[in-house]
Amino acid sequence: xxxxxxxxxxxxxxxxxxxxxxxxxxxxxxxxxxxxxxxxxxxxxxxxxxxxxxxxxxxxxxxxxxxxxxxxxxxxxxxxxxxxxxxxxxxxxxxxxxxxxxxxxxxxxxxxxxxxxxxxxxxxxxxxxxxxxxxxxxxxxxxxxxxxxxxxxxxxxxxxxxxxxxxxxxxxxxxxxxx
Numbered sequence: 001x002x003x004x005x006x007x008x009x010x011x012x013x014x015x016x017x018x019x020x021x022x023x024x025x026x027x028x029x030x031x032x033x034x035x036x037x038x039x040x041x042x043x044x045x046x047x048x049x050x051x052x053x054x055x056x057x058x059x060x061x062x063x064x065x066x067x068x069x070x071x072x073x074x075x076x077x078x079x080x081x082x083x084x085x086x087x088x089x090x091x092x093x094x095x096x097x098x099x100x101x102x103x104x105x106x107x108x109x110x111x112x113x114x115x116x117x118x119x120x121x122x123x124x125x126x127x128x129x130x131x132x133x134x135x136x137x138x139x140x141x142x143x144x145x146x147x148x149x150x151x152x153x154x155x156x157x158x159x160x161x162x163x164x165x166x167x168x169x170x171x172x173x174x175x176x177x178x179x
Contacts, residue, residue, distance in 0.1 A: 055082070063089050064142075073159045085109070086150040090142030092117055094165045100133040100157035107151035111141045115170040119144060133157075138170050 042049065050069075059065035064085050071079030082105075093115050102109075110122035111131070115138050122144060125131060133139060133155075143151050167173045 057082075059084075062086050064091075069154075071159065073157065073161045075159050077159055079157060079159050081155045083153045083155055084150050085141070085143045085153075087143045087147040088145040090117075090119065090122075091140045092165060093138050093140045093168075093170075094163050095136050095138050096133055096157075096161050096163055097135055098157055098159070098161040099135045100155050100161065102131045102133065103154045104129045104131075105152040105154055107143065107149045108147055109141060109151040109153060110144050111139060113137070113139050115166060116168050138166055 055067050055069065057065045057067035065083070067082040067084070069080040069082060071077050073079045073081065090110070093112075104125055104127045106127050108127070109125040109129075109131075110119075111125055112118075112121045112123065114121045117140065122142075164172045
């Protein structure tokens with residue numbers, strides 16, 4: 001490209017870009033804030049929404065709860081759960097027959113890979129951390145007494161998944177259960 005064409009081309013492109021930017025700034029569809037009225041409820045065939053009050057949970061508040069977000073860990077396919085442990089409550093040593101992936105949403109999750117249940121062997125895993133429950137490996141978890149809040153985890157995996165309790169030698173002690 002010769003220099004006279006460049007001298008004409010560069011300013012023309014710059015002017016075009018500036019006019020597009022200026023148009024975007026004056027377009028009323030751009031720049032909505034949280035103070036503006038909300039738009040219509042999305043079409044549930046495109047974006048299904050489940051409100052907090054409609055999420056199904058089992059367990060006891062103040063101890064431990066498991067809430068189903070999608071899928072079912074007892075059936076084939078992808079599932080997602082919210083697990084909430086309150087301070088002073090733990091599972092016992094166990095393993096799962098499928099990998100599960102955990103994200104700590106809030107609080108501190110205390111975990112151990114010992115076959116022996118001793119809360120002094122638990123390690124703190126803080127909010128924002130990602131972890132994997134590796135299939136067929138012993139672990140247990142919960143929240144130590146003294147924590148100010150429960151831990152809230154998101155668990156995702158492929159079902160069906162079985163949870164198998166173990167003895168102090170890491171050997172299965174009961175029939176597999178679902179969780």
